[in-house]
Amino acid sequence: MLEAIRAILEPQTMLTFLGAMVWAIILGILPGIGPTLAIALTMPFTFYLPTAKALGLLVGIYNACIYGGSITSILINVPGTPGSAATCADGFAMSQKGEAGKALGISLSASALGGFASAVCLLFFAPLIAKVALAFGPAEYFWLALWGLTVVAAVTTGSFLRGMIAAVFGFLLSLVGIDSITGSSRFTFGSPYLLEGFDMLAVVIGTFAASQVLVMANEGGTISKAGKITGRVLDGLLVPFRHLATLIRSAVIGVLFGAVPAVGMSAASYFAYAEAVRFSKHPETFGSGEEEGVLAPEVANNATVGGGLIPALTLGIPGTESAAVLLGAIFAYGLRPGQNIFVEHVDVFFSMVFCLILSCLWMLILGIFGANVWAKITIVPTEILVPLITITYFIGAYASGAKIINIIVAFSMGLLAFVMKRHKYSLVAMMLAFVLGPMVEDNFVRASLIGGGSFVESFLSKPLSIFLAMLTLVSLVWALRREIMMARKAVAGPSSSAA
Amino acid sequence: MKSVRGRFGDSEFLLPVFFLLVFLFMISRTPAFHPRARLFPTLLLGLGILLATTEVALQLFRGRALVQPDRKPKGIRREFWLVVVIGACYMLSTFFLGFYIPSLVYIPLCMWSLGVRRLKTLVGVTMFSVMTIYLVFGYWLSLPTPRFY
Numbered sequence: 001m002l003e004a005i006r007a008i009l010e011p012q013t014m015l016t017f018l019g020a021m022v023w024a025i026i027l028g029i030l031p032g033i034g035p036t037l038a039i040a041l042t043m044p045f046t047f048y049l050p051t052a053k054a055l056g057l058l059v060g061i062y063n064a065c066i067y068g069g070s071i072t073s074i075l076i077n078v079p080g081t082p083g084s085a086a087t088c089a090d091g092f093a094m095s096q097k098g099e100a101g102k103a104l105g106i107s108l109s110a111s112a113l114g115g116f117a118s119a120v121c122l123l124f125f126a127p128l129i130a131k132v133a134l135a136f137g138p139a140e141y142f143w144l145a146l147w148g149l150t151v152v153a154a155v156t157t158g159s160f161l162r163g164m165i166a167a168v169f170g171f172l173l174s175l176v177g178i179d180s181i182t183g184s185s186r187f188t189f190g191s192p193y194l195l196e197g198f199d200m201l202a203v204v205i206g207t208f209a210a211s212q213v214l215v216m217a218n219e220g221g222t223i224s225k226a227g228k229i230t231g232r233v234l235d236g237l238l239v240p241f242r243h244l245a246t247l248i249r250s251a252v253i254g255v256l257f258g259a260v261p262a263v264g265m266s267a268a269s270y271f272a273y274a275e276a277v278r279f280s281k282h283p284e285t286f287g288s289g290e291e292e293g294v295l296a297p298e299v300a301n302n303a304t305v306g307g308g309l310i311p312a313l314t315l316g317i318p319g320t321e322s323a324a325v326l327l328g329a330i331f332a333y334g335l336r337p338g339q340n341i342f343v344e345h346v347d348v349f350f351s352m353v354f355c356l357i358l359s360c361l362w363m364l365i366l367g368i369f370g371a372n373v374w375a376k377i378t379i380v381p382t383e384i385l386v387p388l389i390t391i392t393y394f395i396g397a398y399a400s401g402a403k404i405i406n407i408i409v410a411f412s413m414g415l416l417a418f419v420m421k422r423h424k425y426s427l428v429a430m431m432l433a434f435v436l437g438p439m440v441e442d443n444f445v446r447a448s449l450i451g452g453g454s455f456v457e458s459f460l461s462k463p464l465s466i467f468l469a470m471l472t473l474v475s476l477v478w479a480l481r482r483e484i485m486m487a488r489k490a491v492a493g494p495s496s497s498a499a
Numbered sequence: 500m501k502s503v504r505g506r507f508g509d510s511e512f513l514l515p516v517f518f519l520l521v522f523l524f525m526i527s528r529t530p531a532f533h534p535r536a537r538l539f540p541t542l543l544l545g546l547g548i549l550l551a552t553t554e555v556a557l558q559l560f561r562g563r564a565l566v567q568p569d570r571k572p573k574g575i576r577r578e579f580w581l582v583v584v585i586g587a588c589y590m591l592s593t594f595f596l597g598f599y600i601p602s603l604v605y606i607p608l609c610m611w612s613l614g615v616r617r618l619k620t621l622v623g624v625t626m627f628s629v630m631t632i633y634l635v636f637g638y639w640l641s642l643p644t645p646r647f648y
Contacts, residue, residue, distance in 0.1 A: 165547065169521070186528075
């Protein structure tokens, strides 16, 4: 282990690593380039490095790129990666209050802590977490996704009914395309462009960025309503330590969602956000610049890095899309997951873990120096930002899949999201359903087929599925109780004030 | 109290109607699906129709939803419509002219419509942003941008 650390700490390697971190953060900021593409773009440049350093560098790129995605989410409501979309709601609201620096500080510290927590889990709990991840079958995936959907009520800050309509619409969008079980097309209207379904990044960019462009055009002024920046980066750095429960909960969600194959970063960050709302004593403040609303998704999305690597390194099953590309790099370097890495090339494993931790430190240093400069974008007049954000989101939507239809989707979603936002239809609920929808349906059908139609056989045959089903039930009861209490409060409010 | 007829022109009322119509249209397509691929969309759209109908009914007859929004949204400025129209034209032109040429026209036009009149700003921002995007996406990363066909 010490050998691996010493190799990484060589001045030349450290300089290379610093350059790579800057590169990764820039790639994260650019919409349309997620960590997956960032790793793929960087891979050719790593071939001149020794294997341990090269793979460590790629892990660092993965981690820093996710952090980069949150910068634009906070400053201009344009998620750099789908995983940072959940940060938009409260991060951008903080920018509007002039607290962009503080929001960037929270995201920086949260991302670093999320990455660090996942590195610790990768180092000490990899076999255990891999075992849990392998226990997930269709029934468990179904309950997990359903559990996620029950938090729609929690993230709906206005009318519950409108939140539910938005969620149904989001779910409906996820159904467009070829059904993965039967192979038949649904809601494609004969268009070959729709066979693959709506591109997630195009929908995310449209919902948040395109709608924000329209809001800016309608309101004018600057993003920071006060026209100045008051919050500093350093104010935000300590925020995660004031919300330790949210920090730990989000890190656990991130690691587990990263480790369970095919769940992913977006679901993890939305789920962590929703859980932060659910556990908050003042859930009504979420969406209007709540610190925990930035903290939770940022911890979770970076915690998926180590989580995604756990099944990839132990079993050869990538937990996330980016981990799949990293796994490809591992194979390209002539290594094999499992015993080959953990026994024969243990230096490579330690190098990857150490580089993940090192990338968190570099992120902190670069973030502290850069954030106050980036925050200045919130006092640039919207007359200049509107066309610039538009061309950036056009490029971002197109780059994800190189399809013209993505630009149309982003533009149309922007118009619809603008109207929905004006009438308090929850965009977060819509996105949550869009992300989790396919997981619910596919696994419902798969579990039903495996169980031969019997509900108990299909969905409650294993202790883990029973546990997740109980969690879903508790969550549902909690959500209903909250809605009833809020409705009672709303009814009692006017009469009590009249009295 | 607002009359039923007056409510038809209210966007608070029109949005749930839009969702209701979308859900109704989509559910009409489901019988053509494979039986196994039909179950979930039908259930989901059924739920959507129920929810949207309830919201429409609440707007129409009670004049309010379960939880009333704090306040009515502000009006729409003329600049908003200009940005939408110019943005739509920009989107359509990228299909035929690629990315860079329409961007050179769109950026200054959009800024002009939002009230920027200084020639230096219009030209400077346009040239800087198009050059940056070309260098980053086209040259450096070699990522695809909409092309001129």
